[in-house]
Amino acid sequence: MVINKEHVQEILEEVKDPEIPVVSIYDLGILRDVKVENGFVEVVITPTYTGCPAMLEIERDINNALKKEGINDFKITTVLSPAWSTDFMTERGKANLKEYGIAPPNPTNEEDIECPNCGSQNTKLLSQFGSTACKSLFKCNDCLEPFDYFKCH
């Protein structure tokens, strides 16, 4: 089997964020790079948050996904620089987040966040810290649903 970069990327497309299972690590911007040299694969990832407890699980999932496809010669490298930011998130990732009920990051305006349920702009920050470190908690004043907002970085 000839291993190339595209093939590895395709496999990793199936690795999702354990806490947001609709978004792949590629769409979230956690997957920084894939290098293939003489059959040896290096997967480069970066944490969203320093204390993100999902990173170990993500490494395990990458490990399992590659081995399942018969790729055993690889290493996973974690890099910090450049620091992860929501700018690394793809448009598809943002759309998936919204469909899942999490408001995607809005770098231009962190005050008026659109409700992912009804689309209203009339929302209110309840807490800067939500169910995970990367999200804050909002409430929609129109449909009255609380929702998570993926914070900008």
Add this chain to the structure above:
Amino acid sequence: MTDQNKFDYILQQADNCLILGQRLAEWCGHGPILEQDIALTNISLDLIGQARLFYQYAAEIQGEEKTEDDLAYLRDAWGFKNVLLVEQPNGDFGFTIMRQFLYDTFSCYFYEALMSSSDERLASIAAKSHKETLYHMKWSADWVIRLGDGTVESHNRVQQALNELWSYKDEIVIETSADSDALAAGYGVSLAELKEKRDAKITAVLEEATLSIPEGTYSHKGGKEGVHSEHLGYILADLQFLQRAYPGNEW
């Protein structure tokens, strides 16, 4: 060890993060309301994450096959270089908020300056952590204002906390030899410049919070050189028990 000074410098920051993170974790399940319980533990998690990045780097500098776990779990109190501020007991919510505010106003400007460190690894840890501390500082400053400019009860409690913590706020900006060596070598930050920015921020927030700024200039010292209050021993007893009782144990 190749670079004792850099090792000490990194440990100062790592230990601040770990000990304050552990203190905040004590709030888990005890927060005044659910959202703030979550906020306290979220910040705790960020701090422990930052501590890990520093410990991993420090362990590499130390060599001898040491790991981040050796540094966190197997050093005694006199080896810890955190400031006395972060080991102070939680007290009430107002006290925890004030302690956090006095730490956040340091760490935010510290990371901002450390991003220009000549040491690439430190600069990248700083860039990552700075974004997190911006949220922390916004949260703790908002709460200082809300409690200070709140009811008579909340005002009095947070004023009391400020009075008690005032003499603990400056140790973190007083240079040790590790700090001055780090600055001279180009990988550290200027604490004098940092103090100026920090003090301006503290004053602005305290004024908005209608709190009286204490007059004393005395500063407790010693933590950065390993001389701690009795509180640290109890924290370490909690934190290190498992690894001490069952060496090498894993989940």
